[in-house]
Amino acid sequence: TIDYDKIKEASAKYPKLKEINYTYGTAGFRMKAEYLESVIFRVGILGGLRSKKLNSKVIGIMITASHNPEADNGVKLVDPSGEMLEQQWEGYATQLANAQSDDDLIAVIKSIVSENGIDESKEASIVYARDTRPSGPKLVAALEEGIKAINVAGGNLGIKSTPQLHYFTYYLNYCEKPAEGSYEELADKLYYEKFAEAFHKAVGDNPCLSPIYIDAANGVGAPKLKELAEWINKINNNVLKVIIINDDINSQGKLNFQCGADYVKTGQKPPFGLTLTTEQRAASLDGDADRIVFYYVDENRTFRLLDGDKIAALAAGFIIELVKTSGLDINVGVVQTAYANGSSHAYLEKELKVPVACVPTGVKYLHHKAQEYDVGVYFEANGHGTVLFSPNALNKIHSAEKRTAEQEKAIKKLQALTELINQTVGDALSDLLFVEAILINRQWTFNQWNSAYTDLPNRLVKVVVENRQIFKTTNAERTLVEPKGLQEKIDKLVAQYKDGRSFVRPSGTEDVVRVYAEASTQKDCDELAFKVAGLVY
Ligand code: NG1
Ligand code: ZN
Structure with a gap:
């Protein structure tokens, strides 16, 4: 049960900074790391309440500030299915963070408990991870104090990408519980295994492409991609050739500095330290590896960016073709935000003839809208996105009866794609494999991919x-x-x-x-x- 005296006592060590007004926004709480200790302590408590409310399902908590400067940090909660925290609870997060005194904090907790009819005696558990920021360990310590104060089981996953945390949270709730091994290791192993196998399935025996340079923003994507690529090449050597640059996660001041997906997308130029030769393939991740943009220079030495809109067009085009060939009755839709390039919108509607929806910025809006289709493709222009296959679509894809050899082949490929894309959240590494698998199937260069439409400046x-x-x-x-x-x-x-x-x-x-x-x-x-x-x- 909840011991309010214990919470009050623990909270005294994490007083709220009086002058700050916190808001749980589209990316959770995010700001200079030094303002976050009290907030993160309280997020531990909120995670416990959320888990109790949802019948002891595991809640995920990620400490990261994504593409922001190294001095920033942030925190967000992940619901049991691996999706973003439900909107109503964002309000609770904000209320908790802003409670001025320890007594106010207790009052807010009590009001959340009563408003939601939470059974205080329910078991609860939380898994949490952090990116590579130097402020991470201290904030993890504050989180652990919060989790302990509300008497909840906590599993530390150590350093993980944001999408790994989302996937592992989903896994613990909806897949077979792992019998042995530390969560920290399992959250890597299960992730690598899943995506490596799906990649092989999706690629089949098509020949691989030229190497791809990956700018890891000096963040968590560097070690994780390295291990994932090793896993892939252990199954079949040389199917994926990645050369990772900006992989220094130990030197201070380097994270996201003059590199990474946001730098490349905003500046429309390659990251520092990467000089591209014509047709050399490259991509940039962001600091927590949930975004990716691709790029190259063409024969006229013009820098060409293949951003989230281009990824959506590539993915939608390939899936629509497979669905047609398969003969399955499945609808496909694309979701964008106002930042989508006008040309991409026109291409999707006029050339691919796919319905396109526009929603406000923020993954939760895109994700929810995408759930309205059998297959919902959503990408923000900045490179954050994924593809959702509805239960109806999955059912049709997996129960397709006897068909022609050609139909059978298309269905197999669709099956592989459902496994290759991280359906819990946009994931730079899964998206990289997804794009690479499509390009390998099509035997396309970046130039061929880019030629679908020309971005408006x-x-x-x-x-x-x-x-x-x-x-x-x-x-x-x-x-x-x-x-x-x-x-x-x-x-x-x-x-x-x-x-x-x-x-x-x-x-x-x-x-x-x-x-x-x-x-x-x-x-x-x-x-x-x-x-x-x-x-x-
Ligand atoms: P804001 O700061 O609200 O524009 C940015 C990105 C979003 C999304 C969030 C979460 C742009 C223009 N905005 O939101 O797409 O990724 O961060 O990280 O890229
Ligand atoms: Zn990110």
């Missing part, structure tokens, strides 16, 4: 404002409703540019307002972004 800029909360949006964040009159001014500017599009929204993870612009030339879209930023400032 685009620009994303950040504007630091006094109070970003005054910016309110509607229409999947594409239209501002407040401050009043601003949208009309933006519309007027946009109308002056061919293929112009621009929108403004407050970031959910940083204290900035983001301005996105698109137009038919780079010069135009830079100018448009600059002018819109001027309106916001």
Whole structure:
């Protein structure tokens, strides 16, 4: 049961910083690491409550700040199925984090217990992991104090990628419980085994491609990809040739610095230290390995980015073809955000003739929308995404009866893809294998992949404002409703540019307002972004 005196006593060691107002946003709590100890202690308590509420199912907790600077950190909770925490509980997280005193904290806990009819005597368990940030161990210690204070079983997974934590949480709840071994080792082994086997199935006996350079952002993706690739090549040598760069997780100051998926996507240039030769294949992960973007330079030495939109187009195109060939009655849909390039949207709708939905930024919106299709492909332009196969689709794919040899082959391939993609959350390593498997099946170069459509020139800029909360949006964040009159001014500017599009929204993870612009030339879209930023400032 819950011992409130014990919680109060433990909480005294983690006083809330008076002046800070915390918000559980699209990526959980995220900020400078030194402000997070009290928050993470309390998140341990919330995890315990959530587990009790859900009949002792295992809850996951990840300590990471993804692509943010090394000095930042963050924390988020993962529900039993490996999905993001349910929305109502985000509010509880915020309430807990902001309780000013130990007594206030107890009051908030009691109100969550009573509002949810939580049986305090229920068993509960939590698994948790962290990325490679230097502030990680101290924050893990605070988390463990919180978990202990609420008398809950905790399993430390050590250093893991965010998607590994999601997958292992799902695994513990829905797959056969592992009989032996430490969770820390199992969370690696089960993950490598699953994706390595699925990769071989999906690749079949098609010849492999040229090596791919992977910029691991000097983060957790480096050691994990290294081990995964070893696992893959143990089954069949040389089917995947990865050359990992920016793999220094021990030197301070290197994480995400001038490298990684966010740096490459935002700057539209390769990471520091990587000079590309024509047609050399490369990709960048982010700091917790849940995003990936691919890139190369073409024969004119032009840098070409294959971002989340391109991944979605590649995945949707391949899956649609397989579904057609298989003769199965399965619908496919794609989910994007306002940041999706206009050309990608047009390509999906007009060429692939696939329904496309636009939702607000944030994985939970994309994920939930994607669940409405038999096969839901969702990717944010920044490279975060996955493919969801509904129970209905899985059922059809796995119970397909006697068919022609060609249909049989397509169904086998679809089966392999369902296993190769991490369906709990966007996963840079699983996405890498997924993309690579499609390219191997198609025997495509990056140039062939890229040729599906040409991106409209685009620009994303950040504007630091006094109070970003005054910016309110509607229409999947594409239209501002407040401050009043601003949208009309933006519309007027946009109308002056061919293929112009621009929108403004407050970031959910940083204290900035983001301005996105698109137009038919780079010069135009830079100018448009600059002018819109001027309106916001
Ligand atoms: P914010 O800071 O709300 O724009 C960023 C990304 C999101 C998502 C979250 C979570 C952009 C423009 N925004 O959100 O797509 O990945 O971080 O990490 O890339
Ligand atoms: Zn990330």
